[in-house]
Amino acid sequence: MRTPKIEALHRAIHWYNNYIINNKESKLPSTKSILSKINPLEIKPLDNSNIDSNAWLTGFTDADGNFSINIHLRSNKNLTRVQLFYRLEIRQSYHRSESEENKVSYYKIMSILSEYLAVNVFSRNRIIKDRHFYSYIVMAHNKNSKLKLIEYFNKYPLISSKYLDYLDWLHIFNLQQTHSLTTLYLEEAIKIRKNFNSTRTTYTWDHLNNCYLSKP
Numbered sequence: 001m002r003t004p005k006i007e008a009l010h011r012a013i014h015w016y017n018n019y020i021i022n023n024k025e026s027k028l029p030s031t032k033s034i035l036s037k038i039n040p041l042e043i044k045p046l047d048n049s050n051i052d053s054n055a056w057l058t059g060f061t062d063a064d065g066n067f068s069i070n071i072h073l074r075s076n077k078n079l080t081r082v083q084l085f086y087r088l089e090i091r092q093s094y095h096r097s098e099s100e101e102n103k104v105s106y107y108k109i110m111s112i113l114s115e116y117l118a119v120n121v122f123s124r125n126r127i128i129k130d131r132h133f134y135s136y137i138v139m140a141h142n143k144n145s146k147l148k149l150i151e152y153f154n155k156y157p158l159i160s161s162k163y164l165d166y167l168d169w170l171h172i173f174n175l176q177q178t179h180s181l182t183t184l185y186l187e188e189a190i191k192i193r194k195n196f197n198s199t200r201t202t203y204t205w206d207h208l209n210n211c212y213l214s215k216p
Contacts, residue, residue, distance in 0.1 A: 002047045002056055002112075004094035004104040013041045051116045055156035055213070062160040064090055067169040069193050071186075082182055082189045084173055086140035086149055088113065089124070091133070110136040117145040146173060156212070161200065163207050168192045 001009055017040045023031050051057055070083040090110065093103040107121070114121045122137040140146050150170060158166055172192065175185035195202055 002109050003090075003106060006046055007094070007104075010043055013043050016041060051112065052152055052155070057113070057152060058156040058158055061088065061153075062158055062162055064088060065162065066197070067162065067165045069169060069172055069189055069196060071189055071193065080182060080186055082172065082176070082186065083141075084146065084169055084176070086146065086169075087137060088139075089135050089137045091135050092123070093134070106136055110138055113138045117148050119145050157207060159208070159211065159213065161203055164200065164203065165197055168196055 016038075020035060020038065020040055023035060026032060026035070047054075047056065066087045066089075068085045068087065070081075070085065072081055072083075073079065074081050088110075090106050092107070093105055110121050117138065117140050119139060119141065122139065124135045124137055126133045126135075140149050150173070153166060157163060172185065172189050175188060179185050193199070
């Protein structure tokens with residue numbers, strides 16, 4: 001785990017390990033049966049390995065990432081533009097921090113992600129129902145950052161339905177590389193947008209067959 005949420009994982013492991021310790025002398029058959037099947041877990045530190053060394057970013061993206069296909073008119077021109085973005089947004093501080101003074105920030109991990117993609121970290125402030133929400137955003141918006149993502153997700157495929165959105169997003173990206181004119185792939189982009197992200201109505205889970213997470 002790479003984020004401040006590791007605190008919650010450590011709490012869960014402490015509870016689990018304490019259950020084993022506190023019940024090791026139990027005479028209850030049910031408890032003895034449970035204890036015979038489990039072992040204490042090791043508490044590991046924050047993962048500081050390279051981003052592309054494991055599938056962590058895949059899980060983060062499945063939870064909080066977004067692929068977008070934006071179609072709009074160019075300003076002052078009678079031409080349509082198709083833009084692709086990958087966006088990852090998360091609150092600025094871990095919500096279980098003890099106090100305002102001791103809040104643990106997500107900035108470090110978002111900075112690591114931005115360095116990996118060679119992009120910037122953006123800060124966002126929203127007011128919803130009189131409450132302030134602060135977040136950090138990392139966005140892949142240029143060709144190089146998108147290629148970096150493609151390389152990563154080809155190595156560690158997404159698990160949720162966002163995998164389907166990624167495939168559609170990737171399809172348009174590839175069309176952009178082979179067609180210099182937007183008009184040559186505009187209809188395809190419009191068609192895909194009708195069954196994409198929140199508007200998606202068709203799903204297939206074939207990508208979970210022989211999933212790399214299920215391999216020993």
